[in-house]
Amino acid sequence: MIFLLSVYAWLLAKLPEVFARLNAWGLGWILWRMRGKLIRRNLAAGFPEKDLAWVRRVGRTSCSRTAEMALYSLASTMMSEAEIRRRVTVDSQTLVPMAQNVTQGKGNVLFVPHFNLMEMMTAIPFVGQGIDHVEWYTLYRPLNQPSLDAWVKRMRERFGVKLVSRKEGFSQLMQAMRKGQNAVVLFDQNTSSGVRIQFLGRPCAVTDLPGLIAQRFHATGWIFWTERLGFWKCELRIQKLTAQDSARLTLESNAWLEQKLRSDDEACANWLWAHDRWKNGLTHDIKDLEIKS
Numbered sequence: 001m002i003f004l005l006s007v008y009a010w011l012l013a014k015l016p017e018v019f020a021r022l023n024a025w026g027l028g029w030i031l032w033r034m035r036g037k038l039i040r041r042n043l044a045a046g047f048p049e050k051d052l053a054w055v056r057r058v059g060r061t062s063c064s065r066t067a068e069m070a071l072y073s074l075a076s077t078m079m080s081e082a083e084i085r086r087r088v089t090v091d092s093q094t095l096v097p098m099a100q101n102v103t104q105g106k107g108n109v110l111f112v113p114h115f116n117l118m119e120m121m122t123a124i125p126f127v128g129q130g131i132d133h134v135e136w137y138t139l140y141r142p143l144n145q146p147s148l149d150a151w152v153k154r155m156r157e158r159f160g161v162k163l164v165s166r167k168e169g170f171s172q173l174m175q176a177m178r179k180g181q182n183a184v185v186l187f188d189q190n191t192s193s194g195v196r197i198q199f200l201g202r203p204c205a206v207t208d209l210p211g212l213i214a215q216r217f218h219a220t221g222w223i224f225w226t227e228r229l230g231f232w233k234c235e236l237r238i239q240k241l242t243a244q245d246s247a248r249l250t251l252e253s254n255a256w257l258e259q260k261l262r263s264d265d266e267a268c269a270n271w272l273w274a275h276d277r278w279k280n281g282l283t284h285d286i287k288d289l290e291i292k293s
Helices: 002-014 017-046 052-078 081-087 092-103 118-127 146-156 170-178 209-216 246-263 265-269
Strands: 088-090 108-112 136-140 162-165 182-186 195-199 202-206 220-230 233-240
Touching (some): 002 017, 002 052, 002 146, 017 052, 052 118, 052 146, 052 265, 081 088, 081 118, 088 092, 088 118, 092 108, 092 220, 108 209, 118 220, 136 170, 162 170, 170 182, 170 209, 182 209, 195 246, 209 220, 209 246, 220 246
Parallel strands (some): 088 233, 108 182, 108 220, 136 182
Antiparallel strands (some): 195 202
């Protein structure tokens, strides 16, 4: 399995880019066939003013870009450092306030949405300047096959981001926050716990974990996302959140995401619409988010 993945990764990275583009299109088509009904339902419910042609166009583009992201995670293992720098850029000035927090021992929690090419975020210690003293820890879900999981984890940690398991590694993430470092957490996944808010006009169960971490350690919250510039090309961007407590951070981050999705078709198509984020929105075990005065 590892050998075959390595060969495929080499082909993706070394052959003309048209090969990777065709693979992304083909895998995106398969994803659309498998999850198209759910994607159409999600888009139609979130954007009732849009017609069916728009829903299909955005949905299919989202599928292709989801496949593009998956293929990059493989191909990047065979890319040179120069190639990574050509494809991943970041405005280092936007990192200065965040890096200053670490210098002062305050720490940061980075709220990450499921945007296209989010796998490129693992290169930030490499492409960012003036952040040599910053440590990056992110939660991830281990794969079922140990050898494959070890290979993927090793490749993702290539540039210094440390992946810690949701099951065994949470204490490691907490230790990093006590040292005033960075915790990177996805905030827009479907969840069977957490709290309930209104997202794109429907009840949605959302995780409040990043907000809870920020509140506990008096850390600063930031939105950390990828702005797609082209196939396997992006700019890493960071925006500071103003809230300080868990509830308001949860609301502010999800409001930012909703506004971003409504901003234009390009941003909308860059989000992962294939996951059933609203699945547990009406579950009785999920409580509505309450703001304490």
